[in-house]
Amino acid sequence: MDSMAEQLMEALMIMALGMGLVFIFLTILIGAVNLVAWKFAPKPNLAPIAEASEAQVTSFPGIDPKMVAVITAAVHQYRAKA
Amino acid sequence: MDGLIAFWAESGIANFTGPQLLMMAVGALLLYLAIARGFEPLLLLPIGFGAILANIPNGGFTEEGGLLYYAYHVGIETGVFPLLIFMGVGALTDFGALIANPKMLLLGAAAQFGIFATLLGAIALNAVPGFEFSMQDAAAIAIIGGADGPTAIFLASKLAPELLGAIAVAAYSYMALVPIIQPPIMKLLTTEAERQIKMEQLREVSKLEKVIFPLAVLGLTILFLPAATPLVGMFCLGNLMRESGVVDRLSNTAQNELINIVTIFLGLAVGSKLSADKFLQLETLGILVLGAVAFGIGTATGVLMAKVMSKLSGGKINPLIGAAGVSAVPMAARVVNKVGLQANQQNFLLMHAMGPNVAGVLGSAVAAGVLLAVLGG
Structure with missing residues (x-):
């Protein structure tokens, strides 16, 4: 049962890490897209x-x-x- | 007389075992779903047929030297087939809606919670006697929640090849079931007024923006998540071929001939993994249940995130589009459009839902990259 708890902890860690990384990655991408849009968007x-x-x-x-x-x-x- | 006995001993009738017959029935069921019900026919038809071929006694299709053996060995064990398909998907994807409204990437990220919640669920299922999922197995199962067939197959082939058959079948079956699974969850989590929200028309996007986008995604992947480069790299290559406009021949090939050819062999090879000894286990049942849970949770977190964004934006975002954050392109976006139309006859959300939809593809590729980086070893 002990190893079960350990495994669950590890899964929780991966969950936090994974969601964090996905959000950070896509947030940076938002920044990048906005940057490109600011420069090249067909505004006029x-x-x-x-x-x-x-x-x-x-x-x-x-x-x-x-x-x-x-x-x-x-x-x-x-x-x-x- | 001896010849007749020898012939009989080699015939299918004399050699059938119960489990093989059962697996052929599973193959036939997949064929039925593909042909009569139109469930993801492009994949379920070859998978179903492959399942039948793989369970023919004395057929030798899946033994070393057999066609299915080589299709699996060359295409799936190496990860080549899912990556080629991903390139085709990239060439088929128009990121215009996402570039016009990049905040939608957050919805694509939120919906990936289904993946990681299912990782926890798969490990928790080990408490039930009869289940023994390793962390790798759990991750491969969880990726079903990404609602992205090639990603699921790629990750499963790397982390848990012995579960690949069940995972691929679950992933594609649930993608076909998106129109049934998603609407109840979407309606449960949103109010009638929220579903009626109309969204502003998207701005025009220049060609240059579209050309830079795949390069920007690739650049970020190189910097932060090299483990995701096989998936993201092929995807971006396909997309750049499409948007650059200078290699229409290559882009067309990736979108049509190549993806079709690969789909045939991918389906057959996945079907060949549906052999009785590997599929008829309690674990398969667990995978099917976990896959459905993953889908449901992903839809729910996508909608909840969209609700938050809707509140923050002062009611400019229709929360329904969050459901499109699980990839399943373009099915999930069509479902959003349909549910939106039910609430308001003149509310066309399709274009707005395409943003989170393609963001979901990127999100699940990134999630797969994270899982590979942590557990790939």
């Missing part, structure tokens, strides 16, 4: 596109904004599949 293009799509939506009052949302989501889903 984003604003005009958003404005343009908003303008389009408002310039066609006949289209239900709900419908636009549905179509946008469908397009996204389709792109996600490809």
Whole structure:
């Protein structure tokens, strides 16, 4: 029974170590991704596109904004599949 | 007359043993699940057939010189097959959703708790008479919670080859069962209002970001966790081939022909490990139970972590996407999308769930690397 307790302790240690390492590793990766995004993200293009799509939506009052949302989501889903 | 007797003595009917028949029935069950029920057919079909072939008396398929023997010896004992598959998975994976919202990596990390909790569970199971899992065995079983077939096979082939058959079958069966296992846990841990949360549209990601990502992951692995380099390295190679855009031929081969060819032999080789003497044991039952527990815990911790992040972000994150943190790409993300739609007809979470989903692949590869580093010896 003693060795059982020892084994459980070891498993607990591995658990703490493992979860710790996984979190540290992926947290550093978050930092790395943010760093790359800060440098290379396509920011200047984003604003005009958003404005343009908003303008389009408002310039066609006949289209239900709900419908636009549905179509946008469908397009996204389709792109996600490809 | 002598010839007839000799023929009879060599026939299957005269040589069958009970356990072999039982294992053939297991193989047939896997074939049924693959063909009639559509459970991970790409793997369960060759595994099921391999199980039947491996249990044919006097067939000699799994003895030295037999096809299945070599498939196992060359591809799985060395770890080559799961790594080639991992390269293909890398070439199939689009990290765009994750790069747009890198915080999702935390969900991929949280869901790996299922792995380590199951490690504890497998050791605790030793208290039951009839179970004697070593720490290596326990780690190989626990990785089922990573919900990643190639990772599970790779780790099992390194740490507990004698349990490989049962572990691979459990891993792929539970991946097929994701749509059944996950939704009750997800609904139990979230409120109706939380499930209705809509998430902001993801930003655009530049090509350069996508090219740098696999290199960054590889760099971090080199620095902090070299034990994970076989898995992460092949994965990043596949992903870089995809995103660089200059080697479309290689990328297409990795995504299609190569992964398909390897899948056939991987399935057969895993099936060949389903021989009666190794599979028909109490331990197999334990592995199946532990695998389901691992899956459940991983889903739960992913959702709980997403709940915390949702609170901290002021309700901008839908906690459901945490469930996609166990890898099982893309099944888990589709399940999240489905449960989200049940709560709100216009809430499409698929893209948002792909982030934690691919983060889960990285998370389980890292977890496997940790287990290898600690227990590989």
